[in-house]
Amino acid sequence: MTQLRQKMINEMTLRRFAPKTQEAYIAAVSGLAKYYSQSPEKIDKQMVLDYLLYLMKEKKLSWSSCNVAVSGIRFFYTQALGMESMYLSIPARKKESRLPEIFSAEELEKLFSALSNQKHRVLLMTTYAAGLRVSEVVGLKVTDIDSKRMMIRVEQGKGRKDRYTILSIRLLEELRIYWRMYRPSIWLFYSGPKTEVPLSVSTLQRVYVQAKAKAGLTKGKGIHSLRHCFATHLLEAAVDLRTIQMLMGHSCITTTMTYLQVTRKHLGSTESPFDLLNIGEHTKLLKR
Numbered sequence: 392m393t394q395l396r397q398k399m400i401n402e403m404t405l406r407r408f409a410p411k412t413q414e415a416y417i418a419a420v421s422g423l424a425k426y427y428s429q430s431p432e433k434i435d436k437q438m439v440l441d442y443l444l445y446l447m448k449e450k451k452l453s454w455s456s457c458n459v460a461v462s463g464i465r466f467f468y469t470q471a472l473g474m475e476s477m478y479l480s481i482p483a484r485k486k487e488s489r490l491p492e493i494f495s496a497e498e499l500e501k502l503f504s505a506l507s508n509q510k511h512r513v514l515l516m517t518t519y520a521a522g523l524r525v526s527e528v529v530g531l532k533v534t535d536i537d538s539k540r541m542m543i544r545v546e547q548g549k550g551r552k553d554r555y556t557i558l559s560i561r562l563l564e565e566l567r568i569y570w571r572m573y574r575p576s577i578w579l580f581y582s583g584p585k586t587e588v589p590l591s592v593s594t595l596q597r598v599y600v601q602a603k604a605k606a607g608l609t610k611g612k613g614i615h616s617l618r619h620c621f622a623t624h625l626l627e628a629a630v631d632l633r634t635i636q637m638l639m640g641h642s643c644i645t646t647t648m649t650y651l652q653v654t655r656k657h658l659g660s661t662e663s664p665f666d667l668l669n670i671g672e673h674t675k676l677l678k679r
Contacts, residue, residue, distance in 0.1 A: 427442070502606045505605035517531070522639055526592060529580060533576065533578070536558065536563075536579065580595075
């Protein structure tokens with residue numbers, strides 16, 4: 392490891408950056424150095440800007456990937472090296488706002504029934520039934536399932552916060568069947584024959600994609616859709632927003648309020664003002 396990389400890691404560690412953020416920032420600077428085949432210390436500001444244009448125009452990276460690259464490179468020069476002259480005055484592009492696609496109850500039944508492997512079934516069921524992020528599912532330990540209180544403990548979720556979410560009675564039954572079959576010791580969902588290694592995020596995502604294909608479902612782009620379904624279906628069941636916020640682990644309730652835009656109960660019960668207009672029927676007008 393070079394001294395520059397270690398210095399950058401030290402600065403990020405002091406600021407308590409999440410491991411994934413550190414990996415992304417290091418990758419951004421490594422990509423810059425590799426592009427020019429020289430140490431980033433020898434790269435000037437114009438070269439950095441040319442590289443970012445390359446990422447946008449030639450590599451056609453997504454807006455989020457470009458934002459990460461800018462943030463990582465900016466941090467390296469201004470914070471790790473203290474070179475304020477290298478500050479990149481490039482504003483981050485606003486995040487695209489897209490509403491999630493929500494599965495109906497029938498579609499969820501198809502999704503779960505498409506899998507014969509109990510481990511794979513329970514993986515997707517747990518994701519939906521507890522409203523978990525994919526990293527939270529693979530991070531579950533056997534001891535996180537509290538059947539006496541009917542709660543699931545989520546340790547160090549997003550924002551490095553612990554929380555509890557609900558444990559479904561039906562999910563508990565499925566988990567008990569799974570436990571008798573696989574006998575997990577530490578991690579609830581372990582990788583292959585190694586019970587001491589948790590399942591990878593990519594494996595869980597692959598299980599979801601395969602299940603969706605078998606079920607013939609086209610909506611729900613990623614496995615995170617199951618978490619969206621959890622929140623939306625709770626809202627449709629008249630659970631209050633504050634409770635849903637706590638179960639989801641949202642730091643701000645405005646994030647939870649997004650589901651008001653997709654819930655069937657909220658939108659489906661709203662009458663269109665067009666229905667209030669006194670307009671003669673088209674068939675009657677044709678007879679005249």
